Amino acid sequence: MLVMIKYNSIEHALALSAQRKDERISIKDEPKFEKFPTYGSSYIWMKVLCLNNVGLKYLSNLPQNLVQLFAENNEITGDQLKYLPASVLGLKLGNNKITEIDSLSFGLKWLLMSNNDLSLDSFMNIQNHSLKVLNVSENPRLTQ
Secondary structure (H helix, E strand, C coil): CCCCCCCCCHHHHHHHHHHHCCCEEEEECCCCCCCCCHHHHHCCCCCEEEEECCCCCCCCCCCCCCCEEECCCCCCCHHHHHHCCCCCCEEECCCCCCCCCCCCCCCCCEEECCCCCCCHHHHCCCCCCCCCEEECCCCHHHCC
16 A cells, blocks of 8 residues: 655654665655755665655765666756666666766666666766666757
């Protein structure tokens, strides 16, 4: 059963998650925050994190066993990808401010990055042999 809870802050959401050991947490639209709290990396039970439209800029301090991250409609840039935990298998980062991809986890299976500002040069340094799904549609510089 999925229970929807309105959170007052990211700290409130994480406190409830810690009590229940939630594997999934979803925060959409409110509350707004730029980065995950420093203690977030210790939430090893968390596998799926949905942080859409919350003003997120920084990907540091994410749970170390995170498997999927959904963070669309935020302010994330490409240099933040290096902070993703190695455990991440799926990323949905559409509608952010990503212009380049500096690094990706070797275990990454799917990457959805539509509506950013990626160019073909962005992919020159990617050496990811496990990637099965890549969606970079609606990136204006890819069609030039």
